[in-house]
């Protein structure tokens with residue numbers, strides 16, 4: 001059987017990349033299409049061939065004397081086909097020697113005119129240089145940066161998130177991570193674990209001797225206990241960063257005809273959801289993403305919630321979906337109409353901090369009856385949380401609602417904790433939870449009989465942290481992370 005067919009897809013990916021490290025790779029790093037410039041990057045030990053064989057001084061008509069490029073200085077060059085010497089474009093050419101290049105290899109950048117034809121011609125010309133030249137795989141430039149030790153895994157993930165960031169909150173979070181905020185924190189944690197490990201190893205190695213002081217076990221235990229508490233607390237606080245990265249899910253819920261879709265459309269500023277005077281208009285979940293004052297909201301319009309014998313099948317499916325949306329939402333907007341007292345099934349616990357009650361259609365009632373209606377609802381449904389009174393028809397109260405929602409995002413998902421978040425995605429949480437479990441096992445077995453076992457648990461804990469930054473071999477995650485990049489990055 002051929003080797004490749006014995007290996008899993010991911011292993012093949014890793015194997016292929018390991019073999020092809022010697023290749024010089026190239027790709028367009030800018031989005032395809034018409035633009036002022038297009039950047040083609042070339043990374044690898046033969047990258048300088050591009051300078052010598054594919055560029056020449058724009059003034060020289062004959063082949064110029066071979067001069068190496070000045071590192072990190074832009075030179076205006078004519079780009080030519082290496083075989084036919086036909087001119088392809090005039091470009092700014094930059095050279096980064098491997099000591100300064102992010103990929104840890106010689107890197108050449110061609111800043112071309114941004115047309116499809118120019119980019120295509122240059123990429124074709126590059127393929128003629130030698131067998132060692134080949135097009136880059138998605139994320140391969142970044143993978144080389146990782147492999148050369150210029151970036152750790154958390155920075156790689158941060159970079160990917162930065163490229164994909166759509167809102168201000170996501171940008172801030174990703175930039176901090178891409179520039180090493182997570183890496184620094186995890187190295188510190190690993191360091192603390194290694195210190196505790198050193199104490200335990202000392203007891204194991206010299207335990208029989210008199211040289212080891214009393215209370216060393218207690219010291220190690222205390223160190224680990226305090227680290228575990230801190231990590232646990234920060235794991236809980238980091239939830240908001242994970243949510244910001246994925247988008248804050250906001251479900252609009254309420255009885256039929258409350259004005260949910262009308263409010264939804266106002267929030268997304270377009271007629272995304274159908275509005276009619278008939279109760280039961282919305283059946284499926286209508287989902288739209290929006291940048292709300294820098295916060296990435298995923299807004300969900302849902303079917304009206306009600307109970308009773310006359311709820312038919314289609315409506316019931318809609319209600320089930322609405323309740324599912326409610327349970328997975330990070331924030332709920334509970335819409336209740338003021339014009340008619342509507343019985344709401346125990347839809348959402350509106351006294352929790354993740355629900356905001358919006359009383360709508362205030363234009364249909366006078367202010368006195370609005371106030372008494374609000375009071376009635378609050379007493380009936382035990383609404384102790386925040387509420388707003390609006391009319392989407394007249395616009396009354398919408399500014400307050402918008403401000404309220406913004407404050408809500410800020411207090412729940414704003415990055416104003418004293419320290420940078422420790423967890424921005426499920427992968428980090430998973431390994432951190434592993435680490436915490438090992439620390440708990442350490443504490444349980446850390447006594448004179450269990451000391452060897454305890455030492456082992458600490459090692460596992462450190463390994464779990466190492467997996468987050470990529471310090472221990474983590475092939476399984478590598479393929480996954482790098483292949484989610486675009487080509488040319």
Ligand SMILES: Nc1nc2c(ncn2[C@@H]2O[C@H](COP(=O)(O)OP(=O)(O)OP(=O)(O)O)[C@@H](O)[C@H]2O)c(=O)[nH]1
Pocket residue numbers: 254255256257258259260261262263274275276277278279280281282283302303304305360361362363364390391392393394
């Ligand atoms: N006067 C007034 N009418 C409103 C207001 N908001 C919504 N409506 C009307 O109320 C009716 C129902 O609005 P929808 O937005 O479809 O209500 P819904 O909660 O999505 O209804 P279902 O999807 O059927 O559960 C429509 O006729 C809207 O025009 C408001 O603030 N004032």
Ligand SMILES: [K+]
Pocket residue numbers: 256257275276277278279280281282
């Ligand atoms: K309706």
Ligand SMILES: [Mg+2]
Pocket residue numbers: 260261262273274275281282301302
């Ligand atoms: Mg609706």
